[in-house]
Amino acid sequence: MNRRDPERSLSVPLRLLERGPITWSATVPAADLAEADDGDRLRIADVEVPSDSEVDVELTLELISGGLSAAGHITAGWRGPCARCWIPLDGQACANVREVFAATPREGEQYRLHPEHADLAPMVREAILLELPIEAIACPYPDPCPNHPPDLDQATDEHAHDDPAEQPDPRWAPLEALRRGQAESP
Incomplete structure (x- = not known):
């Protein structure tokens, strides 16, 4: 069973998985992935996923013994400064995921599976943050850079x-x- 809806949320009703694995596709605003308690954006140092951009999620979801398996890929655009001239650069973060959700998750190994639904947002947030560049972003221009003062x-x-x-x-x-x-x- 395939589900394709650009307005779909990252909360998946488990009843949809009763007949077998499904493909779950969603396009969500990056602002929806902010931590609710502190309003933290998807950001590592000077590189961030702009709040007004979208995050694409394409997963195969399957009920397994003791939980739910989620495998697929997550894509988001990022923006950060050039390491040499500080002009804004854009890039693409692509994460391949294979995760398990469980009713009683092991800390750092699994995500929480609620009785009626799976909340994919924490997994999507972590996957994107892990794919953002944490080092200086190389200048796309050859030496000498036209933007360098x-x-x-x-x-x-x-x-x-x-x-x-x-x-x-x-x-x-x-x-x-x-x-x-x-x-x-x-």
């Missing part, structure tokens, strides 16, 4: 010709002092 390029060029051996890193000064002290000792 010219005064920063000049500051870099001024020091590009300095000999690194002539200017030691000041963080190593305490170690260098220890070395000099040991060399002078009898």
Whole structure:
């Protein structure tokens, strides 16, 4: 049995699974995946899924012994700054999931299965957050980046010709002092 409805929620009535596995497709606003208690958005550092965007969910749901199995993929668009020039960049987070819902879930291993329905929202939220980039996003432009401020390029060029051996890193000064002290000792 296939269910396709762009307005579908992430709350699946278990009665729909009585005859066997189903494909559950839903497109939900990212704002619906915010944590209810603190209004936290789908965000990791400077990268976020915009609240006004949509999250697509395509899962195969099946009742199993002691719970529900959910397998499929979740897709959401994200926005974050370039690591070099800070222009906004867009990307796609795609998560493949295979999870179990149980009436008495094991902490960190399963999701809660309610008596009448399965709430897929916590699983979808976690899957998307795990797929967001947590490192600096590479600039899509080749060097030199057209969005990079010219005064920063000049500051870099001024020091590009300095000999690194002539200017030691000041963080190593305490170690260098220890070395000099040991060399002078009898």
